[in-house]
Amino acid sequence: MKHLSTITVFSQNTPGVLYRIADLFLRRKINIESLTVSEIELPGQSRFTITVRADGDLVEKVVKQLYRIIEVSKVVDSLDHELIFKELSFIKVHTKDAAARHELERLAQMSGAKITYVTGRFLVIEKAGTEEEINNIYQLLKPYGIKEFVRSGRIAVFKE
Amino acid sequence: MKMMGSQAVMESLVQAGVKIVFGYPGGAIMPIYDALYDYQDKIKHVLVRHEQGAAHAAEGYARACGKPGVCFATSGPGATNLVTGIADAMLDSVPIVCITGQVTSALIGSDAFQEADVIGVTTPITKWNYQIIKAAEIPEVLAKAFHIATTGRPGPVVIDITKDAQFGRLDFFYPKKVTIASYNPNLFPHPKQIELAAELLNNAKRPYVLFGHGVLIAKAEKELRTLIEKGGLPAAATLHGISALPADHPLYVGFLGMHGNYGPNVLSNKADVVLAVGMRFDDRVTGRLKDYLPRAKIIHIDIDPAELNKNVKTYIPIVADAKIALQELTQKIKKNHHRPWLAEFRKCDQLEMTKVIKNESYPRAGQIKMAEVITMLSEKTKGRAIIVVDVGQHQMVAARYYKPVLADSFITSGGMGTMGFALPAGMGAKFAAPEREVIVVCGDGGFQMNIQELATIAQEQIPLKIIILNNSYLGMVRQWQELFFNKRYSSTRLQNPDFIQIAKGFYIKGEKVQDRSDLSLALSRLIKAKTPYLLEIMVEKEGNVFPMVPSGASVEEIRLE
Ligand SMILES: Cc1ncc(C[n+]2csc(CCOP(=O)(O)OP(=O)(O)O)c2C)c(N)n1
Ligand SMILES: [Mg+2]
Numbered sequence: 001m002k003h004l005s006t007i008t009v010f011s012q013n014t015p016g017v018l019y020r021i022a023d024l025f026l027r028r029k030i031n032i033e034s035l036t037v038s039e040i041e042l043p044g045q046s047r048f049t050i051t052v053r054a055d056g057d058l059v060e061k062v063v064k065q066l067y068r069i070i071e072v073s074k075v076v077d078s079l080d081h082e083l084i085f086k087e088l089s090f091i092k093v094h095t096k097d098a099a100a101r102h103e104l105e106r107l108a109q110m111s112g113a114k115i116t117y118v119t120g121r122f123l124v125i126e127k128a129g130t131e132e133e134i135n136n137i138y139q140l141l142k143p144y145g146i147k148e149f150v151r152s153g154r155i156a157v158f159k160e
Numbered sequence: 161m162k163m164m165g166s167q168a169v170m171e172s173l174v175q176a177g178v179k180i181v182f183g184y185p186g187g188a189i190m191p192i193y194d195a196l197y198d199y200q201d202k203i204k205h206v207l208v209r210h211e212q213g214a215a216h217a218a219e220g221y222a223r224a225c226g227k228p229g230v231c232f233a234t235s236g237p238g239a240t241n242l243v244t245g246i247a248d249a250m251l252d253s254v255p256i257v258c259i260t261g262q263v264t265s266a267l268i269g270s271d272a273f274q275e276a277d278v279i280g281v282t283t284p285i286t287k288w289n290y291q292i293i294k295a296a297e298i299p300e301v302l303a304k305a306f307h308i309a310t311t312g313r314p315g316p317v318v319i320d321i322t323k324d325a326q327f328g329r330l331d332f333f334y335p336k337k338v339t340i341a342s343y344n345p346n347l348f349p350h351p352k353q354i355e356l357a358a359e360l361l362n363n364a365k366r367p368y369v370l371f372g373h374g375v376l377i378a379k380a381e382k383e384l385r386t387l388i389e390k391g392g393l394p395a396a397a398t399l400h401g402i403s404a405l406p407a408d409h410p411l412y413v414g415f416l417g418m419h420g421n422y423g424p425n426v427l428s429n430k431a432d433v434v435l436a437v438g439m440r441f442d443d444r445v446t447g448r449l450k451d452y453l454p455r456a457k458i459i460h461i462d463i464d465p466a467e468l469n470k471n472v473k474t475y476i477p478i479v480a481d482a483k484i485a486l487q488e489l490t491q492k493i494k495k496n497h498h499r500p501w502l503a504e505f506r507k508c509d510q511l512e513m514t515k516v517i518k519n520e521s522y523p524r525a526g527q528i529k530m531a532e533v534i535t536m537l538s539e540k541t542k543g544r545a546i547i548v549v550d551v552g553q554h555q556m557v558a559a560r561y562y563k564p565v566l567a568d569s570f571i572t573s574g575g576m577g578t579m580g581f582a583l584p585a586g587m588g589a590k591f592a593a594p595e596r597e598v599i600v601v602c603g604d605g606g607f608q609m610n611i612q613e614l615a616t617i618a619q620e621q622i623p624l625k626i627i628i629l630n631n632s633y634l635g636m637v638r639q640w641q642e643l644f645f646n647k648r649y650s651s652t653r654l655q656n657p658d659f660i661q662i663a664k665g666f667y668i669k670g671e672k673v674q675d676r677s678d679l680s681l682a683l684s685r686l687i688k689a690k691t692p693y694l695l696e697i698m699v700e701k702e703g704n705v706f707p708m709v710p711s712g713a714s715v716e717e718i719r720l721e
Contacts, residue, residue: 012342016279016289023284064466070288070308073342 004033005059006078006085006156009048012071013039020069021048028062030054034087034153045073051154078158085156089134090116091125094145104144111137122147165295166191166326169259170199172302175334178230180204180221180591182214186234188274189261191326193232206591206620209612211238213584215245216610218256220588223571224546224598226379228255228309229588235261236274239320240281244578246316247285251575252400253373255314257305265293265322278320287315295328300335307338312345313464314377345463349480349488357435357459357476358492361391364433366501369393370416370445373400373574374438374462380483381405381567384437387490392497394505396424398439399559402570407543407563413505417445418709419556422516423508425707425715430504431456435489438462438482441471442575451714461485515720516706521561527700528676530554530629533683534561537599537627540683545597546571546589550582550606553635556705558601580609583626587617590624597625597687604630604656614666617692625686626694628659631701639704663694670694 011017018037025032033051040047052059059077066075095101104123108115113127127137134151163171169192173181181203185193196205208214211233218229233239239260249256263272279291288308292301301319309317361367375384381404388395388405394413395405405412414421416428425447428434434456439445446452449471457475460468461482468477478485520531534557537545543565549558549572564570571589573581586600607628617624638652663670669691673682679697686695709718 016283019280019283027284061466061470064468064470068287068464068466070340070343 002053002055004051004053004080005056006080006083006154007048007050007052007059007063007066008076008078008156009050009066009072010040010074011046011048011069012073013044013046014071017046017069017071018048021050021066024062024065025050025052028058030058030062036153036155049153049155076158078156082159083156084159085154086128086130087134087152087154088126088128089149089151091127091138091141091146092122092148093125093141094122094147095120100144104141107140111140113137161332162329163332164191164195164326165298165321165328165330166195167198168295168298168330168332169302169321169326170195170203171332172299172334173230174199174202175299176302176306177227178203180206181230181232182206182208182217182221182588183232184208184211184214184234184238185232186238186261186274188235188263188323189232189238189259189326191323192259192261192321205232206587206616208584209615210610211241212244212580213587213610213613213616215242215256215258216248216578216581216584217588217591218258219245219249219252219254219581220548220571220585221592222254222256222588223585224568224589225592226377226568227592228257228306230257230259233258233260234274235263235278236276239278240276243281243285244576246282246318248573248576248578248581249316250285250287252573253314253377254316255309256316257309258316258318260318260320261326262291262320262322264324266324268322278318282318285316286318289318289320291320291322292325293322295325295330298325298330299332303335303338304340307340308343312343346465346479347463347481347484349461349478349485351488353476353478354485354488354492357478357489360433360457360459360476361393361435361489362494362496365498366431367391367393367433367435367498368428368431368456369395370398370434370436370439371395371401371404372398372437372439374482375401375404376568378438378463378482380438380486383483383486383490385409387486387493390490390495391493392499392502393435394498394502396420398442398445399572399574401439402559403564403567406565408565411502413502414509415559418447418711419560419705419707421509421560422512422707422718422720423505425709425718426508427504428452428715429454434458436460437486440467443471446471447709447713447715447717451716512707512720528673528679528697529703530557530631530699531561533627533629533679533697533699534558534601536680536683538562540687541597541599545569545599546593548572548582548586548589548598548600550600550602551577551579551636552603552606553631553639553703553705554601554603554629556636557629579603579606582606583610584613586624586626587613587620587622590622594622599625599627599686601627601629603635604628604632604654604659605634607659611662614663614668618667622692623690624692625689626692627686628694628696629699630656630659630696631699631703632656633701635703636705638702642702642704644710659694659696668692668694670696672696672698674698
């Protein structure tokens with residue numbers, strides 16, 4: 001059965017690792033839903049947070065194959081309840097007039113989002129949250145006319 | 161010591177214990193070739209005639225002696241010509257280190273002359289690869305390359321070195337020991353797992369050992385023998401496991417897989433406990449997976465955790481070096497025998513003997529058969545030669561009928577099934593084991609895929625023996641066409657050149673055998689020759705290799721005819 005997995009990969013921060021990781025998913029025909037990479041608390045180490053929707057068995061096999069990558073030191077496959085996770089999104093929305101702007105400001109506040117940039121024609125709303133929360137605010141804002149929408153992909157830390 | 165990058169490459173190879181390099185020069189690797197000129201007394205360079213030949217030669221070398229094979233190629237086409245060999249080494253876990261020249265770092269990414277993205281191209285087919293753009297990195301990266309290629313599950317490593325790095329200067333220091341925090345192959349089995357495995361084996365009624373390449377890689381031949389002798393365990397080899405156990409060992413029951421022996425295949429499904437060592441349950445071995453080993457609890461020993469539970473569900477996975485795991489397991493198992501079970505294998509052998517082998521190995525009439533050549537070769541060499549075989553019907557026949565008694569003596573391309581492998585790999589094997597008889601067995605098709613290496617063999621005057629089993633067909637494909645495509649022989653008939661004339665053109669002695677009555681003496685002449693020698697043997701055109709597990713069928717559905 002397909003389900004959402006968050007795969008956290010710790011590796012040395014050297015060129016080529018991303019390529020090898022992506023290739024493993026590609027070969028197994030697993031579509032990567034999101035991927036974020038950054039340096040972490042240990043110097044020279046990076047942390048990949050990858051979300052995929054796939055069969056648990058297949059994910060387990062890929063996790064083991066990820067260990068074949070020389071630079072990879074640790075791989076953890078987690079379910080949502082084992083993680084604190086979030087992503088960040090920017091939503092640029094049209095504002096026809098002052099009334100629309102006010103309404104959007106209210107909606108943003110209600111949804112726990114921030115207005116980060118305002119012009120006469122549009123404003124940029126910044127929302128951090130789970131994928132679901134971001135989808136919700138997107139749906140709320142859609143009727144106003146969305147000019148641009150971007151999300152960062154998930155980052156996560158372990159509860160344990 | 162201050163030196164140039166190119167010299168540092170040579171010095172690093174010396175430090176790594178490299179004695180021989182197979183390669184081909186070109187613009188982007190000229191500084192390294194220039195440095196090589198001063199190292200000729202320490203490192204022999206074999207000038208192949210195509211880079212694919214270099215990669216396979218490096219593989220053949222590694223497989224015959226266990227040391228890493230090394231090759232050089234220039235940027236662009238030189239490097240891309242290595243690709244098939246690299247992929248072959250990846251699938252067959254062969255330690256090779258390929259050093260490729262690359263255009264000057266400032267030009268990378270600009271579509272410069274002879275620029276190819278070698279790292280990009282080789283990433284999916286290497287255990288590790290790295291591009292060096294600074295001379296100072298050379299010793300450390302090369303030390304790492306050899307460490308990674310040869311430890312854990314071995315594999316190919318590509319090091320791409322830009323021309324400016326080769327020209328750059330550095331203070332040479334070669335690390336004595338390499339440690340990579342994220343790379344520590346686990347050698348020692350978990351004691352609990354060993355105990356569980358021993359218990360399972362001790363209580364088994366029909367235990368069965370399947371051994372593969374891993375046993376040879378770990379140099380665990382003796383340990384395998386000790387284990388099966390103590391437990392009285394019948395044991396079968398995968399294609400690459402052949403020669404890990406002497407073929408005449410009383411517990412050896414034969415070769416597994418699509419064209420393997422009858423008993424080892426058909427009885428797999430009767431086994432109640434299977435101990436798989438250093439093998440990876442390739443689809444050519446398992447047949448239809450869902451009907452494979454239905455009654456067995458599987459103990460699987462492999463150094464690569466990703467192989468465990470990959471294709472078959474494992475009851476007791478053991479991540480370890482085969483040598484150590486087998487030693488520990490031997491201590492824990494009880495002395496035992498399984499004579500009735502072993503007798504079942506021997507009964508199958510009888511059946512295979514009357515239905516297949518007798519007529520294949522000792523025919524009285526008709527054209528020469530491949531099996532008869534290999535059987536005779538096996539008898540004449542007493543199973544003591546290194547046999548390097550190409551891909552096709554002759555490969556399966558060689559695997560079935562050559563009976564090696566020494567380790568590392570059956571070398572072929574298994575995972576990739578790369579036609580054209582044998583001639584260059586045989587060359588590499590001969591350099592690795594000059595004191596041993598090395599015999600290449602090729603088809604008429606595959607021989608033409610790296611035929612240019614005859615020039616290398618002639619130039620080096622290595623007494624490599626070459627047998628072409630000429631059936632005037634791409635035989636293996638033709639067999640499938642006959643059996644599964646209504647005999648529609650689409651593009652499998654070969655109109656071949658005169659191989660003896662060709663050999664002559666390369667200054668290699670050769671002779672052609674057409675009659676059964678000439679075969680024995682011709683083989684003796686081949687074996688006795690002190691120079692490279694080519695024997696073209698005309699064999700039955702439309703012979704088929706049996707037994708056969710049709711693809712997609714269960715191993716139980718193996719056909720004897
Ligand atoms: C490079 C490559 N191309 C194609 C194949 C597919 N293939 C497998 S066996 C075979 C026929 C080999 O013919 P030959 O070398 O004459 O050997 P035979 O089977 O006749 O003994 C072919 C074409 C392959 N394995 N490798
Ligand atoms: Mg042929």
